Amino acid sequence: MDFGAIRQLEDEFQIATYKKMGIAVERGLGSWIWTSEGEKYLDLYGGHAVCATGHSHPHVVNAIKDQANKVLFYSNLVYSELRGRAAEKLVSIAPPSLTKAFFCNSGTEANENAMRMARMTTGRGKIVSFSGGFHGRTADSISATFLGKYREIGKPNVPGHVEAEFGNIDSVRTLIDEETAGIVVEPIQSMAGVREAPPEFFKELRDLCDETGAVLIFDEVQTGIGRTGNWFFAGSEFAADVAPDIITLAKSLGSGIPVGACLVNERAASAIKENDLGTTFGGGMIAMAAVLATLEAIEMNGMISNASIFEQYLRDSLSTVSEVAEIRGKGCLLGIEFQDKCAPVHSRLLEKKIITGTSSDPKVLRLLPPLSTRIEEIELLINELRTN
Numbered sequence: 001m002d003f004g005a006i007r008q009l010e011d012e013f014q015i016a017t018y019k020k021m022g023i024a025v026e027r028g029l030g031s032w033i034w035t036s037e038g039e040k041y042l043d044l045y046g047g048h049a050v051c052a053t054g055h056s057h058p059h060v061v062n063a064i065k066d067q068a069n070k071v072l073f074y075s076n077l078v079y080s081e082l083r084g085r086a087a088e089k090l091v092s093i094a095p096p097s098l099t100k101a102f103f104c105n106s107g108t109e110a111n112e113n114a115m116r117m118a119r120m121t122t123g124r125g126k127i128v129s130f131s132g133g134f135h136g137r138t139a140d141s142i143s144a145t146f147l148g149k150y151r152e153i154g155k156p157n158v159p160g161h162v163e164a165e166f167g168n169i170d171s172v173r174t175l176i177d178e179e180t181a182g183i184v185v186e187p188i189q190s191m192a193g194v195r196e197a198p199p200e201f202f203k204e205l206r207d208l209c210d211e212t213g214a215v216l217i218f219d220e221v222q223t224g225i226g227r228t229g230n231w232f233f234a235g236s237e238f239a240a241d242v243a244p245d246i247i248t249l250a251k252s253l254g255s256g257i258p259v260g261a262c263l264v265n266e267r268a269a270s271a272i273k274e275n276d277l278g279t280t281f282g283g284g285m286i287a288m289a290a291v292l293a294t295l296e297a298i299e300m301n302g303m304i305s306n307a308s309i310f311e312q313y314l315r316d317s318l319s320t321v322s323e324v325a326e327i328r329g330k331g332c333l334l335g336i337e338f339q340d341k342c343a344p345v346h347s348r349l350l351e352k353k354i355i356t357g358t359s360s361d362p363k364v365l366r367l368l369p370p371l372s373t374r375i376e377e378i379e380l381l382i383n384e385l386r387t388n
């Protein structure tokens with residue numbers, strides 16, 4: 001089918017809820033995708049922050065194929081060596097206090113379960129989250145999302161959500177009390193325009209939670225799985241080495257197979273009893289094969305250090321480009337703030353067959369490339385930005 005026919009087909013039978021690029025993807029490999037018209041695009045948006053290992057990494061593809069030939073699925077009603085090994089591997093790379101995993105299917109579901117665990121751990125109801133954070137589109141997650149129109153489209157919101165100012169510990173202090181079950185924070189606010197807070201802020205959040213008994217949740221749906229140049233933002237120097245009580249994950253975790261997870265400490269895990277949490281597809285075999293192979297591929301190919309190399313190279317190379325006001329973010333989660341609106345740059349790059357992302361800040365172009373992206377590939381972007 002040519003592109004026109006594909007577009008017509010999708011538009012006819014799908015609700016028009018996404019603003020799409022004018023291309024149809026046929027296949028992908030590493031940092032590249034090929035379209036229905038046989039054109040090749042450099043994907044610095046990483047399939048929507050999902051393809052950390054690059055498109056169709058052979059190790060991940062083979063693991064999924066091998067598993068598909070054994071059994072596609074069985075739920076948590078049976079044991080599975082693969083599920084056990086995936087959970088063990090995730091726990092082994094997490095901050096040491098996070099000792100248990102819970103698998104689900106998406107980022108919003110991971111956050112729903114994390115907030116439920118916070119309420120079950122504390123017996124309280126209130127959740128503090130931050131202006132600019134994005135946590136997903138199901139009821140509790142969208143109620144914690146103080147960004148743009150999200151809470152509005154999620155109405156009626158779940159009661160008990162309050163908004164603090166990101167990076168301002170005093171604003172948290174005025175909101176947190178004996179009714180507070182948890183604090184949910186997106187450590188680098190990606191969709192808001194790659195907004196960051198200093199490491200001390202995370203230490204102060206940890207201290208406040210310790211003082212009040214509230215559960216600290218890091219939403220690492222974007223920052224997790226190596227993207228910032230560390231396995232997790234939690235426990236890294238960017239978080240002043242502190243660990244939350246729960247980390248939530250999705251996006252990169254399965255290299256494109258839908259999977260989410262909560263990594264949980266003993267305090268929160270021990271508050272959960274049989275049947276308190278659950279989901280049919282969580283921990284299914286294809287998803288678990290993808291998780292394990294994703295983590296192995298990241299390790300085998302040195303992708304975490306590559307993420308830091310990517311960041312440094314881009315920062316150095318763009319330091320003399322006058323249209324660039326600031327570069328924010330870490331590793332392979334970067335926001336390039338332009339002096340003016342970035343939409344024309346985004347469109348121009350797309351014409352040159354380079355895919356990037358926008359954000360809710362009109363001046364900020366986002367890069368969420370595969371962690372495997374090579375210097376010669378970044379050069380293609382840099383050349384385009386330098387020549388205009």
Ligand SMILES: Cc1ncc(COP(=O)(O)O)c(C=O)c1O
Binds near residue numbers: 106109111134186220
């Ligand atoms: C930080 C963050 N949290 C949660 C979500 C929701 O994840 P999902 O779309 O898998 O439900 C997203 C999705 O963009 C996200 O960026």
